[in-house]
């Protein structure tokens with residue numbers, strides 16, 4: 001099920017999912033336009049059976065029996081707006097959707113794209129709401145940070161003249177600015193950069209969202225690359241659920257790897273979600289410094305998220 005399927009991310013994401021032989025049933029939910037999006041996609045000659053659901057009354061039906069939920073619902077960032085500006089609106093949307101998931105598909109893998117992933121609110125909301133219903137499983141709730149990895153792979157490949165499909169750069173930490181930590185020292189194939197180039201590359205990966213917001217000049221934030229990243233993450237989840245071994249993706253999850261309750265690291269995925277958190281691995285001195293800075297900032301945003309959640313009760 002895609003929640004927010006008619007949006008800038010939701011539509012191309014739904015197209016990519018419809019195009020995959022891994023998907024048998026594709027359920028599209030939004031507060032607007034889903035009948036049209038579903039009718040359009042249903043004419044594509046691939047296996048997935050597409051159904052559109054629109055408005056709060058149809059949310060339960062959109063989720064019943066679903067194995068994987070992907071959530072690009074929300075309000076995107078506009079120029080001049082920080083992720084924090086979006087905080088209240090998006091957190092409230094996510095709270096409603098979390099409640100519906102807990103009631104209708106408590107066993108499903110939950111992949112949250114909606115901001116603010118930078119603050120842990122969406123992941124936290126799922127934890128709180130699912131605990132309320134006694135169905136919380138930390139191995140099944142993911143804040144999708146794949147776009148950071150996709151960007152890191154693309155930028156490294158561009159600088160080194162490599163095939164981007166063969167490059168893999170783990171990205172850990174959070175999902176905003178300085179909390180995004182590309183681990184270039186752990187990249188495959190192995191790559192090396194002089195210190196100034198490494199700093200510039202790291203900064204570009206951390207600020208890549210703004211590059212797109214500026215270039216779109218008022219027409220929204222990253223949608224196509226995010227749809228690609230969301231689909232990549234979903235396919236990895238589906239592959240692992242189908243028994244494929246050795247599937248690893250980074251995501252923002254409940255974590256014990258650092259002092260932060262929520263932290264993104266590479267995860268080994270399996271039939272039941274996270275099989276093993278692979279942790280931070282061996283860091284370079286440069287990366288260790290980035291992690292130390294990010295932990296301070298992440299702890300602040302986790303606290304802010306907790307305060308927000310406490311006030312909403």
Ligand SMILES: NC(=O)c1ccc[n+]([C@@H]2O[C@H](COP(=O)([O-])OP(=O)(O)OC[C@H]3O[C@@H](n4cnc5c(N)ncnc54)[C@H](O)[C@@H]3O)[C@@H](O)[C@H]2O)c1
Nearest residue numbers: 004006007008009030031072073074075076113114115147
């Ligand atoms: N995780 C990431 O890397 C990443 C990257 C880019 C954008 N985002 C976030 O993804 C979200 C979507 O971005 P977009 O550009 O597609 O925005 P958009 O405005 O084009 O689409 C959002 C969709 O959500 C729908 N929606 C709103 N309230 C809803 C609700 N209660 N239930 C279901 N659907 C609802 C809207 O009708 C719309 O179709 C935003 O929160 C944005 O900030 C995340």
